[in-house]
Amino acid sequence: MFSVQVAQEERGVVLVLRGELDFDSMVQLDEAGQQALAQAPDAGPVVADCAALAFCDSSGIGALLRLMQRLAEQDRVLRLAGVPAPVARLFAVTGLDQIFEVYPDRDRALAVGRERRDIVTVDSDEPAQPRERQNS
Incomplete structure (x- = not known):
């Protein structure tokens, strides 16, 4: 179950995600994303x-990526906070x-400000830090 x-x-x-984000529930994230996009x-x-x-599969990842792209079109950012270890490994x-952009918790994600950080990493005891983008 997802909410x-x-x-x-x-x-x-803030979008508070609970449960399993997968093919069956990604529409709920899409709808919540529309609410977020409607904000100024x-x-x-x-x-x-x-x-x-509790869980996120490729469909859930796709929904998060779509939301991130739609926000970027409005010159806004999506930040993830409190990502559980199994999802972080994925x-x-x-x-x-x-x-x-991944942060240890909601407060740190909100505290950064409105500008987009390049890329961040999360260390469990330290705030997220920018990391250089790797060129392939």
């Missing part, structure tokens, strides 16, 4: 709080940790 709640906070829009561009970053996300294996 997503959308909340406008002082520093940005000065509403701040959009943060997907993944702390309660991102690392697929190289998505080089694409998504």
Whole structure:
């Protein structure tokens, strides 16, 4: 079962993801993303709080990437926060940790400001830090 709640906070829009994000539930994320996109561009970053996300497959990743692209068209950013270890491993294996901005928790993701950081890594004890983009 999957659910997503959308909340406008002082520093940005937060999508709280719970459960399993897969083919059957990605439409819920797409709908929540539309709500986030409807917010004014000065509403701040959009943060997907993944702390309660139990599972994410390729369909869920696709939904996150689509949301990130749609936000970029509005000159806005998507940040992921509290990504659980199994999902973080999936991102690392697929190289998505080089694409998504990932933060240890929602507060840190919202605290960064409105500008887009290049690429970030997460160390469990330290705030996310920019990392140089690798050229292939």
